[in-house]
Amino acid sequence: MAHIKIDPALLAGLVERWRPETHSFHLPVGEMTITLQDVSCLWALPIVGLPVTGASDRTWSILVDQLLGNGTASAVLKKKKRLGPNDTQEVRTTSGYAINLKELRIRFAAMPNTQPGEPTEEQIRQYTRAYVLDLFGSMFFADSSGDSVSAMYLQFLENLDSPEQYCSHKSMLTKSQVGYSNIKYNWGGAVLAYLYRSLCVAVQRKTKLMSGLTVLLQHWCWSRLPTGRPRPLNDWSPNWANPNELECPAFVDK
Numbered sequence: 001m002a003h004i005k006i007d008p009a010l011l012a013g014l015v016e017r018w019r020p021e022t023h024s025f026h027l028p029v030g031e032m033t034i035t036l037q038d039v040s041c042l043w044a045l046p047i048v049g050l051p052v053t054g055a056s057d058r059t060w061s062i063l064v065d066q067l068l069g070n071g072t073a074s075a076v077l078k079k080k081k082r083l084g085p086n087d088t089q090e091v092r093t094t095s096g097y098a099i100n101l102k103e104l105r106i107r108f109a110a111m112p113n114t115q116p117g118e119p120t121e122e123q124i125r126q127y128t129r130a131y132v133l134d135l136f137g138s139m140f141f142a143d144s145s146g147d148s149v150s151a152m153y154l155q156f157l158e159n160l161d162s163p164e165q166y167c168s169h170k171s172m173l174t175k176s177q178v179g180y181s182n183i184k185y186n187w188g189g190a191v192l193a194y195l196y197r198s199l200c201v202a203v204q205r206k207t208k209l210m211s212g213l214t215v216l217l218q219h220w221c222w223s224r225l226p227t228g229r230p231r232p233l234n235d236w237s238p239n240w241a242n243p244n245e246l247e248c249p250a251f252v253d254k
Contacts, residue, residue, distance in 0.1 A: 006214055010221060010228040015210065020200040027225075034195065034220050036188060042219045045188035052156060052190035060097045060151040067154050068108075069126050076103045078148055098148040101137050104130055129157045140191050144209040156185055191216070 017025045024033035036047040056063060061073040068076070078098040108130040112118045119127070137149025191213055198212030222229045222240040232239050 004215060004218075007218060007228055010218060011210065011214060013227075014217065014221060015199065015202045018199045018203050020203060023196050023200075032224065034192060034217065036192060038220050038223075039188040039192050039216065042223065043188075043191075043216060045191060047186060047188035049184055049186040052185050052187065054155070056152070056155050063154050064099070064151055067126065067129055067158060069123075072107065075107055076100055077151070097151045099133065099137070099151050101134060101147050101149060104134060104137075104149075125160050128160060129154065132157055139215070140187075140213055141194050142213070143211045 014025060017027060019026050022031065022033075024031040039045050040047045058066070061077060064073040064077065065071065076099050078100045108127050111127055112123060133149050133153060136153050137143075138146070141149065141153070195212040195217065198210055199217075201207055202210040219240075221227070226241070229240050
């Protein structure tokens with residue numbers, strides 16, 4: 001996705017036509033919106049499973065240290081300037097939940113392999129969680145700052161070794177979802193809900209930046225509307241006007 005350029009004019013035009021009351025775009029041809037099917041087809045994200053919600057019984061700093069390694073919390077949690085006890089001296093303390101993406105990338109830039117037996121299985125798990133967190137903060141659940149991700153997502157990445165246990169609460173799944181019992185969480189639904197919320201915030205007059213998975217919004221527009229759709233440069237470039245099983249297999253399969 002690194003080579004895909006965001007079209008600000010296209011996104012601005014969509015934001016202008018977004019209505020928070022209906023969560024849809026009001027266009028000359030009628031109302032349109034992004035659905036779970038679009039999320040599944042265009043990005044192959046799971047749209048079944050448990051909702052991405054819940055509460056943690058641990059503080060965020062403890063959770064970060066447990067799942068990313070001892071000492072990680074003090075290195076990657078964002079710092080904020082606050083007034084000291086005498087209200088005259090500023091001190092820097094952790095924000096409590098926001099992870100600095102720059103510090104996260106620096107700390108997990110390369111897998112350790114200097115000592116015998118490295119990397120260990122636990123180190124591989126830690127680096128995997130850090131990589132997924134980076135994806136969450138920079139793409140799937142990006143905020144307007146562009147340099148942080150919430151530590152709350154770590155609790156959903158704790159068990160990476162037992163995917164067969166991911167849907168232990170099968171009573172929460174419908175009959176059509178039982179076949180997806182190896183998927184624990186409905187990440188596609190979470191991404192779409194976050195994008196809906198970001199669009200509702202973006203339409204406010206004082207908002208200058210948009211958050212969320214804007215690349216998904218652009219892909220949806222290319223696949224559904226001719227306006228702003230790129231033309232194929234060569235034979236192997238995706239044809240968003242008429243995707244086929246070779247150019248966009250995820251879209252055609254659905």
